[in-house]
Structures are given as structure tokens and as C-alpha cells.
Amino acid sequence: MKALTQEQLDGVLREMDVEDVSRTTIRHCSAIAAELEKIAGEKFTHLEIGVPGLPPCSIGIEAQKKALDSGVASIYPPIYGVPELKQNGSRFVKAFLNTDINPKGIIPTTGSMQGAFTMALQCGQLDPKKDTILFLCPGFPPHGRQPDVVGMKQVWFDLYKYRGEKLRAKMESCMAGGNICAILYSNPNNPTWVCLTEDELKTIGGLADKYDAIVIEDLAYLCMDFRHDLSKPFEAPYQPTVSHYTDNYVLLISGSKIFSYAGERIAIACISDKLFKRDYPELRRRYHIGSFGDCFALIFLYISSSGTSHSAQHALAAMLEAACDGRYDFVKEMREYGKRSKRSRDIFYKHGFHLVYDRDGDSPISDGFFYTIEYKNLTNRQMMEGFLRCGLVAIALNTTGSDQDGLRICVSRLNTEEDFQKLDEHLTLFTSLYE
Amino acid sequence: MKALTQEQLDGVLREMDVEDVSRTTIRHCSAIAAELEKIAGEKFTHLEIGVPGLPPCSIGIEAQKKALDSGVASIYPPIYGVPELKQNGSRFVKAFLNTDINPKGIIPTTGSMQGAFTMALQCGQLDPKKDTILFLCPGFPPHGRQPDVVGMKQVWFDLYKYRGEKLRAKMESCMAGGNICAILYSNPNNPTWVCLTEDELKTIGGLADKYDAIVIEDLAYLCMDFRHDLSKPFEAPYQPTVSHYTDNYVLLISGSKIFSYAGERIAIACISDKLFKRDYPELRRRYHIGSFGDCFALIFLYISSSGTSHSAQHALAAMLEAACDGRYDFVKEMREYGKRSKRSRDIFYKHGFHLVYDRDGDSPISDGFFYTIEYKNLTNRQMMEGFLRCGLVAIALNTTGSDQDGLRICVSRLNTEEDFQKLDEHLTLFTSLYE
Numbered sequence: 109m110k111a112l113t114q115e116q117l118d119g120v121l122r123e124m125d126v127e128d129v130s131r132t133t134i135r136h137c138s139a140i141a142a143e144l145e146k147i148a149g150e151k152f153t154h155l156e157i158g159v160p161g162l163p164p165c166s167i168g169i170e171a172q173k174k175a176l177d178s179g180v181a182s183i184y185p186p187i188y189g190v191p192e193l194k195q196n197g198s199r200f201v202k203a204f205l206n207t208d209i210n211p212k213g214i215i216p217t218t219g220s221m222q223g224a225f226t227m228a229l230q231c232g233q234l235d236p237k238k239d240t241i242l243f244l245c246p247g248f249p250p251h252g253r254q255p256d257v258v259g260m261k262q263v264w265f266d267l268y269k270y271r272g273e274k275l276r277a278k279m280e281s282c283m284a285g286g287n288i289c290a291i292l293y294s295n296p297n298n299p300t301w302v303c304l305t306e307d308e309l310k311t312i313g314g315l316a317d318k319y320d321a322i323v324i325e326d327l328a329y330l331c332m333d334f335r336h337d338l339s340k341p342f343e344a345p346y347q348p349t350v351s352h353y354t355d356n357y358v359l360l361i362s363g364s365k366i367f368s369y370a371g372e373r374i375a376i377a378c379i380s381d382k383l384f385k386r387d388y389p390e391l392r393r394r395y396h397i398g399s400f401g402d403c404f405a406l407i408f409l410y411i412s413s414s415g416t417s418h419s420a421q422h423a424l425a426a427m428l429e430a431a432c433d434g435r436y437d438f439v440k441e442m443r444e445y446g447k448r449s450k451r452s453r454d455i456f457y458k459h460g461f462h463l464v465y466d467r468d469g470d471s472p473i474s475d476g477f478f479y480t481i482e483y484k485n486l487t488n489r490q491m492m493e494g495f496l497r498c499g500l501v502a503i504a505l506n507t508t509g510s511d512q513d514g515l516r517i518c519v520s521r522l523n524t525e526e527d528f529q530k531l532d533e534h535l536t537l538f539t540s541l542y543e
Numbered sequence: 544m545k546a547l548t549q550e551q552l553d554g555v556l557r558e559m560d561v562e563d564v565s566r567t568t569i570r571h572c573s574a575i576a577a578e579l580e581k582i583a584g585e586k587f588t589h590l591e592i593g594v595p596g597l598p599p600c601s602i603g604i605e606a607q608k609k610a611l612d613s614g615v616a617s618i619y620p621p622i623y624g625v626p627e628l629k630q631n632g633s634r635f636v637k638a639f640l641n642t643d644i645n646p647k648g649i650i651p652t653t654g655s656m657q658g659a660f661t662m663a664l665q666c667g668q669l670d671p672k673k674d675t676i677l678f679l680c681p682g683f684p685p686h687g688r689q690p691d692v693v694g695m696k697q698v699w700f701d702l703y704k705y706r707g708e709k710l711r712a713k714m715e716s717c718m719a720g721g722n723i724c725a726i727l728y729s730n731p732n733n734p735t736w737v738c739l740t741e742d743e744l745k746t747i748g749g750l751a752d753k754y755d756a757i758v759i760e761d762l763a764y765l766c767m768d769f770r771h772d773l774s775k776p777f778e779a780p781y782q783p784t785v786s787h788y789t790d791n792y793v794l795l796i797s798g799s800k801i802f803s804y805a806g807e808r809i810a811i812a813c814i815s816d817k818l819f820k821r822d823y824p825e826l827r828r829r830y831h832i833g834s835f836g837d838c839f840a841l842i843f844l845y846i847s848s849s850g851t852s853h854s855a856q857h858a859l860a861a862m863l864e865a866a867c868d869g870r871y872d873f874v875k876e877m878r879e880y881g882k883r884s885k886r887s888r889d890i891f892y893k894h895g896f897h898l899v900y901d902r903d904g905d906s907p908i909s910d911g912f913f914y915t916i917e918y919k920n921l922t923n924r925q926m927m928e929g930f931l932r933c934g935l936v937a938i939a940l941n942t943t944g945s946d947q948d949g950l951r952i953c954v955s956r957l958n959t960e961e962d963f964q965k966l967d968e969h970l971t972l973f974t975s976l977y978e
Contacts, residue, residue, distance in 0.1 A: 172854075179598060181803075183594060221846065222847060258664070369617065370617060371619060371620055373848055417653075417807050417855060418807060
């Protein structure tokens with residue numbers, strides 16, 4: 109293809125009412141690319157959206173179909189989850205994180221999107237003095253949008269300059285006012301694939317205790333730090349997690365990526381035993397239910413969607429069980445993403461790009477689902493516009509709470525030999541704009 | 544069974560941390576009944592929860608399984624909905640309501656619970672002066688809870704004294720301050736089975752226009768006013784709806800009751816063509832998306848759950864299509880509830896109960912999914928406690944925004960001959976407490 113002109117791009121953006129393309133959501137970027145594809149007459153290289161690029165785990169499909177045959181479609185899903193899911197969620201957390209959580213605390217949500225949204229909302233209502241959520245950024249853009257939608261306050265900082273020893277002082281500066289109700293981050297990190305070190309997690313857990321804040325740890329990509337083999341159930345090494353360092357935590361584990369089950373919107377929120385039963389007078393006053401876990405299920409999840417797809421709960425239960433039994437090696441399946449990452453990174457390097465977030469402590473960053481790239485001294489907006497003119501689409505780091513210029517690259521849709529060739533071609537086109 | 548003693552009941556309530564049983568949620572009532580069943584050693588007559596008491600529509604099951612086989616489980620559901628669902632939702636609204644809505648405005652939600660929640664939230668953000676939602680009560684209890692959870696203001700009144708001509712003046716008194724952003728009600732009504740008359744709907748539509756408020760009409764039980772045959776697609780008579788009297792509306796249509804598909808959490812929000820494209824500067828300022836419909840999908844639904852189960856969307860699409868084609872007569876299936884209503888009402892009458900909400904205009908109320916009962920001059924709490932002591936469980940009208948004393952009776956779980964016998968026995972026990 110030939111690069112589209114700036115005028116062609118501006119025309120589409122104007123028509124779609126987009127002022128600054130570096131500020132759009134992922135779905136919006138996809139929609140813009142779809143319009144540009146019509147003009148270019150060629151399919152773009154889609155590096156923006158984390159659609160699982162693998163088929164769904166067949167164990168889930170079979171279990172879900174069986175559940176449908178058994179008649180669950182007519183029966184409201186139990187708001188605390190079906191027993192099989194609670195049991196196997198608890199086993200899974202033990203098997204891959206070496207963390208003990210009573211099945212009672214394993215509660216299904218309509219994707220971790222709902223888990224993060226409802227959990228942040230509840231955390232903001234535990235104590236009138238604690239009205240602000242702290243994000244360790246960069247992060248998944250809609251997480252930052254969620255508090256806006258319900259008028260909740262948020263603060264965040266970019267981890268880029270605050271890794272290792274520097275993390276404590278920075279977090280203390282955010283938390284010392286006593287107004288932080290919760291700390292949210294994803295680990296491995298979306299968009300940067302930063303994996304927090306044990307020391308960093310210990311710092312976070314310790315500060316959660318010190319300031320009585322709840323850690324919401326989004327583990328969407330758990331066990332996908334391929335520098336270590338985290339694939340063996342009930343065997344070390346385990347996925348690093350804040351749950352080893354505090355009781356003030358909720359873990360969000362989604363079926364979307366680890367089982368390629370994003371279509372069915374199924375995840376679990378895993379609430380620590382101690383937090384589940386903790387009584388919050390403010391919840392009791394407002395909802396007549398004081399227990400953190402009960403209020404989450406009976407109030408927040410109930411009024412949000414009246415629970416989570418009954419058949420999908422059975423699907424996730426079966427997949428978690430198979431993973432615990434060692435019958436299904438989800439990590440092995442996911443290694444495919446690591447390979448795509450390595451190969452596509454090499455293509456970016458060849459064209460003069462660099463990683464933005466490149467290290468965890470002393471180690472070079474792992475290959476995985478995402479990485480972040482920069483080019484010369486281009487701004488977020490310049491890179492986005494250049495990409496879109498040249499048949500590429502990604503999202504800009506400024507939408508993720510990053511202070512750096514660059515783009516997030518998601519490798520999930522690089523499926524075929526042709527996809528990598530096209531990436532190379534489109535990048536050749538891109539770099540020709542800046543020579 | 545023998546009636547449980549007040550002490551036994553009080554013991555369970557204390558243990559479950561319930562101060563006033565007439566103020567508990569439906570799920571909580573069910574949980575209390577489950578504890579009492581253990582003590583009584585007998586299954587209770589469950590009149591509290593609207594679980595569909597019929598098997599799920601098999602057309603949905605087959606379509607959902609087919610969708611799972613085709614691989615949709617790995618792919619994020621389109622946030623605006625799959626094309627089949629949008630098309631058939633639009634057809635369905637034409638077929639049974641005689642209302643024209645472009646497929647673009649048909650958007651899937653994770654049950655109408657999510658539809659009502661996210662829609663009310665968005666309506667509260669359209670105009671800083673309009674910060675309050677008006678409920679025409681009685682209503683589905685969680686609808687009243689939804690604004691509380693996000694700190695939104697609400698006002699409501701009990702329709703009991705304001706039917707017909709009196710409705711206008713009462714609504715004007717609520718709306719004249721110019722602070723009402725939306726009007727929400729269910730029709731046919733949960734919990735009373737009140738069906739608003741054409742005159743009343745015309746009043747509501749007219750006032751929505753006059754005060755620029757959006758009507759959120761929950762049609763969970765559409766076409767179930769069995770006094771009229773509303774079962775023929777594309778033929779009068781049609782389901783009465785406010786969409787005949789204003790363009791300021793969103794209709795919520797759920798698969799839960801009409802197709803007995805509650806387990807899968809699948810519904811559609813149907814936004815009028817005019818409202819969908821209306822540009823709200825306040826949405827644009829806050830989210831960079833001004834269109835009502837686009838903002839609802841791309842912001843509110845996205846951050847709530849990232850869309851709705853992909854396979855369940857295909858199930859609902861197939862069921863709506865079959866209903867439009869006349870291949871599946873969902874109204875006929877639902878008539879079963881009307882029969883259960885009539886039979887159980889006769890048992891209540893025999894024991895000296897009366898209907899609380901008993902007329903629509905000049906007509907006696909229809910048989911359907913719910914009705915409301917009162918007994919002598921007992922309060923909500925006295926009735927609830929008496930019921931629970933005698934093997935019965937229902938919900939109290941005070942949780943539904945009603946000013947009347949009484950209980951809501953849901954007939955969906957009266958399935959067998961034995962269920963009706965038990966109802967009779969348990970009511971004999973109940974009345975013996977008050978003689």
C-alpha cells in the first residue's frame with residue numbers, strides 16, 4: 109500500500125468527530141482503522157486490541173454446552189457463584205499462586221472489567237475519609253475511566269521512574285494523606301508487560317496494611333512472565349502476588365486471556381478470608397450489610413447485573429479444574445504470545461524503534477502479550493497519526509496513565525506469516541515518513 | 544408442619560444479622576428461608592423470587608451451543624451487539640410494540656439489571672441541573688437501590704392513589720423543579736402487575752417531552768397482560784408502551800422472563816432513533832463522545848463489563864427471530880403463569896386475603912407473574928414474620944416503594960399440584976396465628 113495522506117486521515121477523523129487520535133479508546137481506534145482500511149483498500153496491522161488470538165479452551169466449551177443442556181439458562185445464577193466455580197477457583201489460587209482463599213471468597217464477575225468496576229466502587233464507600241483510588245500506572249485505560257463514570261476521585265503515577273527502592277517513597281507520598289481506599293494495578297502489566305518484583309509487591313502489601321487500603325490486583329495475564337516456568341500446579345515457582353504480603357487484597361482472575369475465553373465475559377474476584385468477613389460500619393449504615401464480601405455480592409454485583417452468566421460459570425469452573433489437575437497447561441498455550449512478541453520486537457528494532465519500558469529491576473523485560481515502543485522523538489499523537497497513515501493501529505501510552513511518549517503493541521492478532529510480513533512492510537512505510 | 548415459634552424465627556434473624564425482615568432484599572429473604580427450612584424440616588412455599596418456573600426456550604439453547612461451536616467464546620463481544628441481535632431486536636420491537644427503532648439503537652446488556660443501572664447512571668450525567676431520577680412505584684427493589692450505590696438522587700411516589708387523571712398533577716409536582724433526568728417504571732408492573740393504560744402512558748410521554756426527561760421503560764413482562772391477546776407478531780393489539788407518545792425513551796427488553804432465559808443474563812436496551820443521535824455537550828465534555836447512544840455503548844457499557852456474553856447474544860437473536868416469524872409463541876408459554884396466578888389467588892381469597900393493587904382504570908387487574916396481598920390490618924413486618932414462621936416466603940411491599948402494607952406474591956415457583964396444596968396448608972397455619 110501507499111501511505112495515506114495527512115489530509116485523508118484528517119478527513120476521517122473529522123467525520124468521526126475525533127479531535128486528538130492519541131486520546132481515543134481502544135474500540136474507537138479500531139473503528140477509525142476500519143474506516144481507513146476502506147480508503148486504503150488493504151487490511152491494517154492490528155496491534156491495538158487484546159483479542160485472544162487463539163481458539164477458546166475446548167474444555168470450557170464442552171462444559172458450557174453441557175450446562176446449557178442441563179437447563180441452567182432458565183435459572184438465575186447464584187450471586188456468590190456456582191459451588192464448582194468457587195471450589196475450583198480456590199484450588200487454582202492455591203495451585204498457581206500458593207495463596208489460600210476459602211471458596212466462599214471466590215465470586216464470579218462479568219469479566220474482570222465488572223470486577224474492577226464494582227470493587228473500586230465499593231472500596232470508595234468503606235470510609236468517608238478514604239475517597240480516592242491509587243493507580244500504579246501505566247494501566248488498562250478503562251480502569252482509569254471507571255472512577256470518572258461514578259464521580260470517584262483517583263490519583264496515579266507512572267511506575268517508569270519509581271521501580272525498586274524508589275517505589276516506597278513515591279507511594280507513601282500518595283498515601284500519607286490517609287485518603288486512599290484502594291490501590292489498583294495489573295501484574296503482569298497491561299500495557300507495558302512490566303512484572304513487579306517480589307520486593308515491589310512486598311512494599312505495596314506493607315503500605316496497604318500501614319494505611320488500611322485494599323489492593324485490587326488484576327492478574328489477567330498470570331503466569332505469563334515467561335522468564336520463569338510458572339506452569340506447574342502446586343509447584344514452585346509461583347506467580348508473584350501481593351497476597352503473599354498482606355491480607356488486604358482482592359485478586360481479579362479472568363478467563364479471557366488465560367483460557368482465550370473473552371467472548372463469554374467470565375472472571376472471578378478472589379477476596380482474602382480476612383477481608384471477606386471484615387465488618388464495615390459504613391456499609392452497614394448504607395446497605396444494612398456490613399461484611400465486605402457479602403455486601404460486594406448482594407449489593408454491588410446484584411444491582412450491576414444480577415450475577416454472571418450461569419453457563420459461563422460452569423465453563424470457567426471446568427477450565428480451572430483442568431488447570432489444577434494438570435490436564436490443561438494454559439501457560440504452554442500462552443507461550444505462543446511470547447514467540448509472537450519476540451519476533452515482532454525484532455522487526456520493530458530493525459526499523460529503529462526502542463522499548464519504552466524495558467526492565468524489571470536488573471532483568472530485561474519478558475516477552476508476552478504487550479510491549480511498548482518509541483520512535484525518535486515523536487509524540488504520542490505523531491506516532492498514532494503516522495501509524496494510521498501507514499496501515500498500522502495501536503494505542504498511545506498517554507491513554508494508559510504513562511508520562512512517556514510511545515505506543516502499546518499487542519501481539520495477539522499477529523497470527524500468520526503474512527501478518528509479520530505486513531508488519532514489516534507497514535513499518536517500512538512508516539519510517540519513510542520520517543527520513 | 545407446625546408453625547415455628549417467634550423465638551425460633553428471632554434466633555435465625557439474629558444469627559443472620561437481620562434487624563427488620565421486611566427490609567431485606569429478595570436474595571436475603573431466600574437465604575433466611577433456607578435456614579428456617581432446616582429447622583422446620585420442610586420445604587417452604589417460595590413466593591419471593593421471580594425465577595422462571597418454565598424450561599428455557601430451546602431455540603435459544605440450540606443457537607447458543609452453535610455459537611459456542613463456531614468459536615465466539617474467544618472473541619470479545621461487539622460492544623454494540625452482534626448484527627443478528629440488532630436486526631432481530633429491531634424487528635421484535637416492530638412486531639410486538641409497533642414501534643420503529645433502527646437496529647443501530649438495539650444494544651445488548653448483561654440482563655436488564657445492567658441496562659437499567661448504566662442507563663440511569665448516564666441519564667444523570669446529561670445536564671448538571673437534572674440530577675434526579677423519578678421512579679413510578681411500586682417497583683423492582685434493586686432499581687431503587689441502583690442510584691444509591693452511585694450516589695445519585697431519586698424521588699418516587701406510589702401509583703396507588705395516582706392512577707388515571709390524577710397521574711399528571713402528581714408527576715408535574717415531581718418534575719416542575721426541572722431536576723428530573725429520567726423516569727423509570729416497569730410495565731406490566733413488578734411487583735403489582737398494574738398495567739398502565741394508554742391514557743397514563745400518553746401523560747408520561749407528554750411530560751417527558753415537556754420537561755426533557757428520558758423515559759426508561761422496563762418491559763420485562765411484555766405482552767403478559769392476558770386480558771388482551773398480544774401474541775400475534777405484526778398484528779394489533781400491541782403491547783402498550785410510552786414509545787407511542789414520545790421520542791425520549793429507552794425500552795428495556797429482557798430474555799429472562801419472556802424466554803425463561805434468566806440464567807444467561809441477556810437483554811437489549813432499545814434507544815429511540817432520535818435519542819440515539821442526540822448530542823449532549825456534557826457527555827462530550829466528560830467523555831469526548833457526545834451522542835447518547837454511542838456514549839452509552841462505548842463508555843458506560845464498556846467500563847461496566849466490556850459488553851455482554853457473545854454466545855448469549857446469539858441465543859437471544861434466535862429467540863427474537865423465532866418470535867417475529869411466528870415460529871415461537873412466547874405469550875402462549877407465559878399464559879401458564881396466568882393460570883398459576885388465578886389458582887393461587889383463589890387460595891389466598893379463601894383464607895381471607897385481599898389484593899392491594901386491584902384495578903387498572905375500570906378493569907380488574909390481570910392475572911400474571913405477580914400480585915399483591917394484604918391480610919387484616921397486619922403491617923409489612925408482621926406479615927413477613929408470620930409467613931416465615933408458617934413455611935411461606937415472599938417480599939414486603941415497603942421494599943418496592945409502596946406506601947401500602949402487604950406482600951408481593953410471585954407465582955413462578957408454584958409448579959406442581961403439591962405446591963398448591965402446600966400453599967393452602969401453610970396459609971391455614973398462618974391464619975391460625977391471627978384467630
